[in-house]
Amino acid sequence: MNIGLNFFRSPCQFIAGAATLESLPPVTLPEIAFIGRSNVGKSSLVNALVGQKALARTSQNPGATKQLNFFTVGEGLVIVDMPGYGFARVSKQQKGEWDHLIRQYLLGRTSLKRACVLIDARRGVMKPDDEFMDMLDETAVSYQIVLTKTDTVSEKDLNTVLQSTEKALKSHVAAHPVLIATSAETKSGIDMLQEQLLPFVHTK
Numbered sequence: 001m002n003i004g005l006n007f008f009r010s011p012c013q014f015i016a017g018a019a020t021l022e023s024l025p026p027v028t029l030p031e032i033a034f035i036g037r038s039n040v041g042k043s044s045l046v047n048a049l050v051g052q053k054a055l056a057r058t059s060q061n062p063g064a065t066k067q068l069n070f071f072t073v074g075e076g077l078v079i080v081d082m083p084g085y086g087f088a089r090v091s092k093q094q095k096g097e098w099d100h101l102i103r104q105y106l107l108g109r110t111s112l113k114r115a116c117v118l119i120d121a122r123r124g125v126m127k128p129d130d131e132f133m134d135m136l137d138e139t140a141v142s143y144q145i146v147l148t149k150t151d152t153v154s155e156k157d158l159n160t161v162l163q164s165t166e167k168a169l170k171s172h173v174a175a176h177p178v179l180i181a182t183s184a185e186t187k188s189g190i191d192m193l194q195e196q197l198l199p200f201v202h203t204k
């Protein structure tokens with residue numbers, strides 16, 4: 001069966017929220033995970049990807065997403081909206097538990113096809129991102145960098161951050177070479193993200 005980008009307009013459903021490894025839902029469809037620092041725009045990008053406003057819960061306050069949230073897109077894909085790493089207004093213990101959960105999920109999930117590592121266009125790749133990608137480089141996880149919030153920077157600053165991110169990409173050998181620049185606000189680059197993810201969709 002041939003499918004196109006309108007696949008991402010398929011009905012979506014929340015299937016599970018997992019705060020522990022034991023509560024992860026069973027492996028069914030191919031999975032795409034959205035990861036990145038707190039507040040980088042993971043939940044907003046998930047919503048933009050599937051053309052919805054409030055499938056995933058967003059917030060101005062870092063630490064909004066507190067568990068791994070699993071959503072099905074039609075009958076072809078599972079999207080995982082993850083808690084943030086790095087800065088969040090949560091306790092050290094909570095942060096440690098999230099980091100452990102995120103790491104164990106990424107290392108062990110057989111259905112995970114790609115992790116989208118989100119980078120805020122206003123900040124570029126920061127130390128926690130670099131460290132996180134170092135960890136991914138040592139695993140078999142296929143990952144790709146996605147710039148977020150591109151609407152908040154000037155064209156000049158966007159070019160600068162694109163260049164510095166391309167440079168960072170070169171030091172992370174396992175990263176997918178295509179860098180995607182997006183805005184959940186203007187929907188710029190969402191079609192490119194969909195194109196990159198379409199090959200993973202399960203077709204009957």
Ligand SMILES: Nc1nc2c(ncn2[C@@H]2O[C@H](COP(=O)(O)OP(=O)(O)OP(=O)(O)O)[C@@H](O)[C@H]2O)c(=O)[nH]1
Binds near residue numbers: 039044066082184185
């Ligand atoms: N201008 C602009 N704001 C955005 C964009 N994407 C997200 N935001 C805002 O950034 C804030 C954080 O967005 P979330 O999607 O909740 O971020 P998150 O990465 O899921 O955050 P945590 O779950 O706390 O880790 C919200 O106030 C969003 O409205 C974007 O493309 N442009």
Ligand SMILES: [Mg+2]
Binds near residue numbers: 057082
């Ligand atoms: Mg979130």
